[in-house]
Amino acid sequence: MDKFKKYRSDTGYSYTLGLSPTVELLAAMPRQVLCVCVSERYVQRDEDLNIFERCEALGVRCERDERTVGRLADKENVYVIGIFEKYQSALDPALPHAALVCPGDMGNLGTIMRTACGFDYLDLALIEPAADHFHPKAVRASMGALFGMRVARFASFDEYLAAFPGRAIYPFMLDGRFELHELAAPVQAAHTLVFGNEATGLDGGFHAYGSSVRIAHSDRIDSLNLSVAFGVAACHFHALSGKRHNPRSG
Amino acid sequence: MDKFKKYRSDTGYSYTLGLSPTVELLAAMPRQVLCVCVSERYVQRDEDLNIFERCEALGVRCERDERTVGRLADKENVYVIGIFEKYQSALDPALPHAALVCPGDMGNLGTIMRTACGFDYLDLALIEPAADHFHPKAVRASMGALFGMRVARFASFDEYLAAFPGRAIYPFMLDGRFELHELAAPVQAAHTLVFGNEATGLDGGFHAYGSSVRIAHSDRIDSLNLSVAFGVAACHFHALSGKRHNPRSG
Numbered sequence: 001m002d003k004f005k006k007y008r009s010d011t012g013y014s015y016t017l018g019l020s021p022t023v024e025l026l027a028a029m030p031r032q033v034l035c036v037c038v039s040e041r042y043v044q045r046d047e048d049l050n051i052f053e054r055c056e057a058l059g060v061r062c063e064r065d066e067r068t069v070g071r072l073a074d075k076e077n078v079y080v081i082g083i084f085e086k087y088q089s090a091l092d093p094a095l096p097h098a099a100l101v102c103p104g105d106m107g108n109l110g111t112i113m114r115t116a117c118g119f120d121y122l123d124l125a126l127i128e129p130a131a132d133h134f135h136p137k138a139v140r141a142s143m144g145a146l147f148g149m150r151v152a153r154f155a156s157f158d159e160y161l162a163a164f165p166g167r168a169i170y171p172f173m174l175d176g177r178f179e180l181h182e183l184a185a186p187v188q189a190a191h192t193l194v195f196g197n198e199a200t201g202l203d204g205g206f207h208a209y210g211s212s213v214r215i216a217h218s219d220r221i222d223s224l225n226l227s228v229a230f231g232v233a234a235c236h237f238h239a240l241s242g243k244r245h246n247p248r249s250g
Numbered sequence: 251m252d253k254f255k256k257y258r259s260d261t262g263y264s265y266t267l268g269l270s271p272t273v274e275l276l277a278a279m280p281r282q283v284l285c286v287c288v289s290e291r292y293v294q295r296d297e298d299l300n301i302f303e304r305c306e307a308l309g310v311r312c313e314r315d316e317r318t319v320g321r322l323a324d325k326e327n328v329y330v331i332g333i334f335e336k337y338q339s340a341l342d343p344a345l346p347h348a349a350l351v352c353p354g355d356m357g358n359l360g361t362i363m364r365t366a367c368g369f370d371y372l373d374l375a376l377i378e379p380a381a382d383h384f385h386p387k388a389v390r391a392s393m394g395a396l397f398g399m400r401v402a403r404f405a406s407f408d409e410y411l412a413a414f415p416g417r418a419i420y421p422f423m424l425d426g427r428f429e430l431h432e433l434a435a436p437v438q439a440a441h442t443l444v445f446g447n448e449a450t451g452l453d454g455g456f457h458a459y460g461s462s463v464r465i466a467h468s469d470r471i472d473s474l475n476l477s478v479a480f481g482v483a484a485c486h487f488h489a490l491s492g493k494r495h496n497p498r499s500g
Contacts, residue, residue, distance in 0.1 A: 111475045118467035118474055148470050181489045215485065217368035220398050224368055225361045228481035231474065235465065235482045239431045 004034075004068055004083055007136050014134040015072055015083045016144065019048060022082035024144025026054060032084040036062040039069040042079035051080060072136075086134050089150035091123040093164055096241075097192040098234070099125040101157060103226065104198055106131045110141020111227040117145035119234040120241075121193070124151045125160050157194075161209070167192050169210030172233055173202050174223060176214030180236055183213065187240055193233055198226045254284075254318055254333055257386050264384040265322055265333045266394065269298060272332035274394025276304060282334040285311040289319040292329035301330060322386075336384050339400035341373040343414050346491075347442040348484070349375040351407060353476065354448055356381045360391020361477040367395035369484040370491075371443070374401045375410050407444075407459070417442050419460030422483055423452050424473060426464030430486055433463065437490055443483050448476045 007014055013034060016022045022036060036055050044050060055062035072081050091097060098121045103109050109131045116124060126133060133151050154160040161169075168191040170183075194209070196202035201223070206212065215232055217224060224232070257264055263284060266272045272286060286305050294300060305312035322331050341347060348371045353359050359381045366374060376383060383401050404410040411419075418441040420433075444459070446452035451473070456462065465482055467474060474482070 111478065114471055114475060115478050118471040120468055143471065145471055216489075217485075218370055221364055221368040221393065221395055224365060224481065225477070227475065228361065228365050228478055231478035231482050232485045235430075235467075235486075239466075 004072065006072060006074070009132045009135065013083055013085050014139060015081050015136055017073060017076055017078045017081060017136055017140050019051065019080040021139060021142075021144035022051070022080050023049065023054070025082045025084055025147050026058060026060065028144075028147035029084060029087070030058040030060060032087055033058075033060045034083045034085055036060060037065040037068040037072075037081045037083065038062065039079040040064055040066045074136075089152055091125060091150050091152050091164065094190060095123050096121050096187075096189060096237070097123045097125055097164070097167070098230070099127065099157070099160060099192050099194045100130060101127040101194065101202060102129055102197040102200075103131050103195075105226070106135045106137040107141045108198060108225075108227045109133060110138040110143075110146075112230045113138070113142035113149060113151075114145040115227065115231045115234055117142075117148055119238040121234055122149045124149055125192070126151065126153045127157050127160060128153060128155055157206075157209070164190075164192070166190065169194060170233075171202050171206035171209055171212045172196075172215065172229060173206060173212045174214060176212035177207065178211055178213050179216050180213055180233060181216075183211075183236075183240065187237060189241075191237075193230070193237065195226060195230055195233075254322065256322060256324070259382045259385065263333055263335050264389060265331050265386055267323060267326055267328045267331060267386055267390050269301065269330040271389060271392075271394035272301070272330050273299065273304070275332045275334055275397050276308060276310065278394075278397035279334060279337070280308045280310060282337055283308075283310045284333045284335055285313065287313060287315040287318040287322075287331045287333065289329040290314055290316045324386075339402055341375060341400050341402050341414065344440060345373050346371050346437075346439060346487070347373045347375055347414070347417070348480070349377065349407070349410060349442050349444045350380060351377040351444065351452060352379055352447040352450075353381050353445075355476075356385045356388040357391045358448060358475075358477045359383060360388040360393075360396070362480045363388070363392035363399060363401075364395040365477065365481045365484055367392075367398055369488040371484055372399045374399055375442070376401065376403045377407050377410060378403060378405050407456075411459070414440075414442075416440065419444060420483075421452050421456035421459055421462045422446075422465065422479060423456060423462045424464060426462035427457070428461055428463050429466050430463055430483060431466075433461075433486075433490065437487055439491075441487075443480070443487065445476060445480055445483075
């Protein structure tokens with residue numbers, strides 16, 4: 001088997017750590033998968049699918065390979081790793097977008113991808129410098145949601161705007177003009193929720209891009225955690241848009 | 251100076267890592283502070299308060315102590331550490347509570363404390379086995395919000411209920427009977443938002459404790475991250491209760 005090295009942002013591949021995100025990867029992006037490595041210690045449980053059969057059906061190489069798993073797992077208790085070629089995506093201009101301006105934390109980024117996917121924000125713009133969405137930590141925190149989304153990176157917010165003109169822009173800011181719950185009007189599908197960096201937020205210039213929004217909270221805290229703020233916003237907009245899912249009826 | 255050791259859950263003290271949570275600690279719990287240790291490398295910036303003067307005014311010992319900072323900081327880039335005696339709190343029966351049943355992750359627990367504080371859930375019940383809310387990782391993720399709250403631990407949810415009878419209980423479950431946004435009625439102050447463990451959630455028995463609630467999301471994800479789900483719920487209940495804060499007017 002090829003010798004896959006520990007992740008670096010400049011290599012062309014990344015990987016999923018664990019059975020569950022590897023299954024998500026195989027379901028969403030089978031052609032991107034270079035191979036699946038399974039530890040000698042992996043024992044299939046009754047509720048697990050048969051990873052070897054699944055790979056065979058998809059024409060994906062799947063082998064017991066203790067050394068590769070050990071090298072890539074990085075002390076984590078992981079028995080299955082899916083190695084995939086990185087890919088580019090184009091955002092859908094007709095759909096809702098999330099945009100993160102200079103997010104710094106890979107865990108937050110992954111959690112936001114998971115949340116975005118849950119509230120039908122399947123298109124994510126990252127404004128540089130931004131955490132690497134293909135980093136195994138981000139992939140892991142996303143629980144594989146990354147593979148069901150389109151993620152694209154832009155050198156600046158203006159470059160993003162030029163590529164997607166005419167959208168309703170909602171920058172989330174501590175001093176936003178509208179409180180989230182005041183936004184009762186239906187939202188046009190082509191809108192973008194914009195969030196800044198964990199420590200610095202969005203600079204004042206973002207008020208000019210659209211309807212800036214604040215999430216009211218007490219002054220006992222300086223701000224909400226970025227992924228919590230994103231979740232609150234995305235859930236509210238999702239509810240406004242009326243596309244209420246009912247997990248009980250499927 | 252006494253020799254303070256790296257954190258262990260069975261020692262009587264814990265500590266804040268960094269200037270900002272140490273300042274929160276001094277403001278909220280000055281009598282619990284055993285001492286403040288400052289690295290030789292710490293240089294006060296213009297926007298920082300003078301930690302030495304603040305401590306002196308409070309009668310708290312504050313010393314340059316490179317070795318203690320080095321020992322406790324655990325590779326983090328931290329120059330100020332506040333060491334405090336752990337304390338017990340009693341929850342206020344008249345106020346809204348959050349209850350976490352067996353939370354496993356200290357980062358999630360800290361983020362939830364920060365969020366809870368922001369949405370006026372100042373009373374937090376932890377049902378054992380639960381992550382240690384005094385662990386430096388939880389304190390850090392809370393950004394010091396812990397010190398503005400009351401946190402109490404209970405051997406079981408039934409023990410919690412026996413101590414606080416007559417409350418409106420809202421267990422958050424993937425198959426909750428009510429979707430969050432259906433809950434339009436005003437909420438009684440003495441209510442409790444209940445969340446389960448990150449991996450397992452609440453068991454089916456929790457339907458019987460009150461009005462179980464689900465947060466509608468697409469079936470593209472299995473569940474929301476626990477701290478995101480808590481944020482969505484707490485923000486919505488906070489808005490329902492009508493106590494909207496406006497950070498722009500203070």
